Amino acid sequence: MLKTPVVIFTSLSLLLSLSCAGDVKSRSCSDVRQAFTTKGFSIHNVPHQEISGEQLRVCSQGYTCCTSGIEDRLGQQSKEDFGKLVDENSHTIRTIFTSRHKKFDEFFLELLDNSEKSLNDMFVRTYGKLYTHNSEMFEDLFSELKRYYTGGNVNLEEVLNDFWSRLLERMFQLLNSQYTFTDDYLECISKYTDQLKPFGDVPRKLKAQVTKAFIAARSFVQGLMVGREVANRVAKVNISPGCSKALTKMLYCPYCGGLPGLKPCANYCQNVMRGCLANQADLDPEWNLFIDAMLLVADRLEGPFNIESVMEPIDVKISEAIMTMQDNSMQVSSKVFQGCGHPKPTGIGRSARGISDVFNNRFRPYSPEERPTTAAGTSLDRLVIDIKEKLKESKKFWSSLPDSICAEDEVTDPDEEQCWNSHTKGRYFPEVVKDGLTNQLNNPEVEVDITRPDTFIRQQIMTLRVMTNKLRNAYNGKDVYFQDSIFVVVVVVWSILITIKQGTTHT
Numbered sequence: 412m413l414k415t416p417v418v419i420f421t422s423l424s425l426l427l428s429l430s431c432a433g434d435v436k437s438r439s440c441s442d443v444r445q446a447f448t449t450k451g452f453s454i455h456n457v458p459h460q461e462i463s464g465e466q467l468r469v470c471s472q473g474y475t476c477c478t479s480g481i482e483d484r485l486g487q488q489s490k491e492d493f494g495k496l497v498d499e500n501s502h503t504i505r506t507i508f509t510s511r512h513k514k515f516d517e518f519f520l521e522l523l524d525n526s527e528k529s530l531n532d533m534f535v536r537t538y539g540k541l542y543t544h545n546s547e548m549f550e551d552l553f554s555e556l557k558r559y560y561t562g563g564n565v566n567l568e569e570v571l572n573d574f575w576s577r578l579l580e581r582m583f584q585l586l587n588s589q590y591t592f593t594d595d596y597l598e599c600i601s602k603y604t605d606q607l608k609p610f611g612d613v614p615r616k617l618k619a620q621v622t623k624a625f626i627a628a629r630s631f632v633q634g635l636m637v638g639r640e641v642a643n644r645v646a647k648v649n650i651s652p653g654c655s656k657a658l659t660k661m662l663y664c665p666y667c668g669g670l671p672g673l674k675p676c677a678n679y680c681q682n683v684m685r686g687c688l689a690n691q692a693d694l695d696p697e698w699n700l701f702i703d704a705m706l707l708v709a710d711r712l713e714g715p716f717n718i719e720s721v722m723e724p725i726d727v728k729i730s731e732a733i734m735t736m737q738d739n740s741m742q743v744s745s746k747v748f749q750g751c752g753h754p755k756p757t758g759i760g761r762s763a764r765g766i767s768d769v770f771n772n773r774f775r776p777y778s779p780e781e782r783p784t785t786a787a788g789t790s791l792d793r794l795v796i797d798i799k800e801k802l803k804e805s806k807k808f809w810s811s812l813p814d815s816i817c818a819e820d821e822v823t824d825p826d827e828e829q830c831w832n833s834h835t836k837g838r839y840f841p842e843v844v845k846d847g848l849t850n851q852l853n854n855p856e857v858e859v860d861i862t863r864p865d866t867f868i869r870q871q872i873m874t875l876r877v878m879t880n881k882l883r884n885a886y887n888g889k890d891v892y893f894q895d896s897i898f899v900v901v902v903v904v905w906s907i908l909i910t911i912k913q914g915t916t917h918t
Contacts, residue, residue: 438669440476446671452488456480461669469656470664471834477667482659485666489658490650493687496822500815501646504808507801508639515632518794519560522722527553530726537730541585548577556621560629567622567890575614575732576601582609582733583747586740590754599751609743610732617728620721623888627708627716630885634705635798637878638805641698641871645691645809649865653858654687661856665831676830676839677823679856684813685846686857690865692846694872695810701875702806704882709799711886712791719791810846 438461444454456478464475467482477485530549534542552574559565580597592600650658661683665673675683685692712718736743748754817823824830832839833856841855851859884890 438474440669443476443666443669443671446666452484464667467667469659470667473668475667476669482667485663486655486659489662490655492662493650493654493658494648496816496819497646497648497688497812500812501642501808504805505639505642505646507805508635508642511798511801512632512635512639515635515794515798518791519628519632519718520557522719522791523553523557523560526722526725529723530729533726533730545581548574548581556625559625560632562629562633567625568618571614571618571621572604575610576604578733579604579609579736582736583744586737587744587754589757591757592754596751596754600747603747603750607743607746609736609739611735613728613732613735617721617725621725622890623711624716624718624721626885626888626890627711628718630882631705631708631712634701634708634878634882637874638701638705641694641874645694645868645871648688648691649867650687651859653860654683657683657686657857660833661831664833668835670831670836673829673831673836674822674824676827676832677817677825678841678843679831679833679839680817680823681813681843682841682854682856684816685844686851686854686859688809688813689846689848689851689859689861690868691812692810693848693864694868694875695807695846697872697875697879698809699806701879701882702802704879704886705802706799707886708882709795709802712795716888717791813846 440458440460444457444459447454447457458476458478461474461476462478464470464472464477466472466479467475467477468479469482469486470477527549531546534546534549552570555565555570556567559567559570580600583600584592584597661675661680665671827838829836830839844850844854848859848861848864851857852861
């Protein structure tokens, strides 16, 4: 008799328990389905009511609106969303290097073309056929200057020395056209270039100006190109399994829990992003040194290594040198005859008077309004000032990238009490870890193997380091043409080491 109430009570408890469980199971997933539809996701396998989440691997295994298949798709979507966030937040810095590289390169090549055209036009008017018959040496000079700028293995000093030697040989023959000169004799003449200084001090001054200006300009445009390539490469993030899991949990587990409108807490987002972008942050120290070196070379381009102030009057300077030799032709010829021997007369009785008369037509430069403009009317100073401002903005970019992403309203909720804290709606209590790989050991959200740095990022660090060294040499006026081949070797060796390491890891 006493057992009957117990049985009845137990039965009632069981019924109440089943009733409560039934209430939980019956919660609708309509909000989640609507949110998926708004995002353009397929809702084919999304349940209409919550189901058991015991099959889930990332999100809560309580009652859920997600199946394991949906969770897998959300994992892939979180990767795509993350890639888009990084792409959008790095767009400005990538555009800076792409657009400024294009603009500087166009400006410089146009400056060279205009300088060559200006020289050609002036020399045709001043020297006529004497110039046109010997114009190939001037064309070769500009061709070599352009080849150096575009990355060719060219020794600028040798190019300029060769130009003045060839010019001396041609002018010596023109000013002494009553004689016949063999190749050996002409070679002997060139040996007296430094001793005779037939062109005055113009070759020495011009060589110093041109080499330093071209070294700076070439290193600067290469730096812009390297900055562009590194930024483009690093913006394509290699997402680790730990990062993928953390992204899914942050971005889409609220959907599975029936809270599709809940955004992550800002500090929670920062921990996830710092874990996923730990290797990118490690690029920052070398990136900042690279930017500093770029700014130093930019200062040189504005000042003593201003390529515009060197190239625009180059025609005037070369003509001054020609006139100097013409004025000193008697002394130069006499010293050459003493050192190389007296040449044989042509036997034709030709006079050099006509040639001397032509050389007596003093050089008349263009007036300012006749000079062609460069690069849509801009100047090097304005261009460099603009680039410097943008370069300064790009410092510390990679370490601040997580903060930039998590500061976006569409990513996080500024209300610290009404945000997704990785489990439910409420405040996020863990501290935000510092940036960089070594600081991720205690990251509460992302599993990061701090013993295995991203080899691809390390390759970009090496690329920046080599370029920074070239820029520092350029700042000091040192020719760095030989380092291009070293740069290629370093990159190749580094790539081989990466391949070997990856192969070892896979085995």
